Amino acid sequence: MLQDDRLQIDAPPGNYSLRVQFGGRIPVGKKGRSIDLSVSATKQVEVHRGSNTECTFHDRERIWNILFDIDLVAWVVSWFVTMPPLYKVISDAFFALWLIRLVIIRKRYYKITAIDTSQYEN
Numbered sequence: 001m002l003q004d005d006r007l008q009i010d011a012p013p014g015n016y017s018l019r020v021q022f023g024g025r026i027p028v029g030k031k032g033r034s035i036d037l038s039v040s041a042t043k044q045v046e047v048h049r050g051s052n053t054e055c056t057f058h059d060r061e062r063i064w065n066i067l068f069d070i071d072l073v074a075w076v077v078s079w080f081v082t083m084p085p086l087y088k089v090i091s092d093a094f095f096a097l098w099l100i101r102l103v104i105i106r107k108r109y110y111k112i113t114a115i116d117t118s119q120y121e122n
Contacts, residue, residue: 009045009053009114018045020057020110039102039109052117057110064098 009016023038039059047053071091078087102109 007055009047009055011047013047013049016045016047018043018055018112018114020112022109039106041108041110041112043112043114045114048116053114054117055112055114057112059110060105060108064101067094068098 009018019040019042021038021040025034025036025038027034041057043055045053045055071094074083074087075091077083
C-alpha cells in the first residue's frame with residue numbers, strides 16, 4: 001500500500017485495529033537490544049454488515065516538506081554563492097526541530113481516514 005492509495009476493507013463485520021507503519025528496528029549490541037526507528041499510526045475501524053469501508057492515509061509532513069524543499073534549494077545555491085553564517089544556524093536548527101518533532105509524533109505520524117462508501121452507492 002502506497003501513501004494516498006485507497007484500501008478497500010473486505011472483512012467480516014466487527015471492530016479492527018488498522019496499523020500503518022514504515023521502518024523498523026535496528027539491532028544494537030550483542031544482547032538482542034534494538035532501537036525502534038519506525039513511524040506509524042493506528043486507527044480503530046468498524047466494519048458493518050453489507051458495508052464497504054475504504055481507508056486512505058498520508059503523512060503529516062506536508063508543510064515540513066515545503067520547508068525542506070526551500071532549504072534544499074538554498075543548500076544547492078550555497079555551493080555557488082557564499083551564504084551568510086546565519087543560514088547554517090537556521091538550517092541546522094530547522095533540522096533539529098524536525099527530528100525532535102518526528103520522535104514526539106512517531107506513533108501518530110500518519111493520518112488515517114476510514115469512510116463507509118456503501119452510503120454513497122446507489
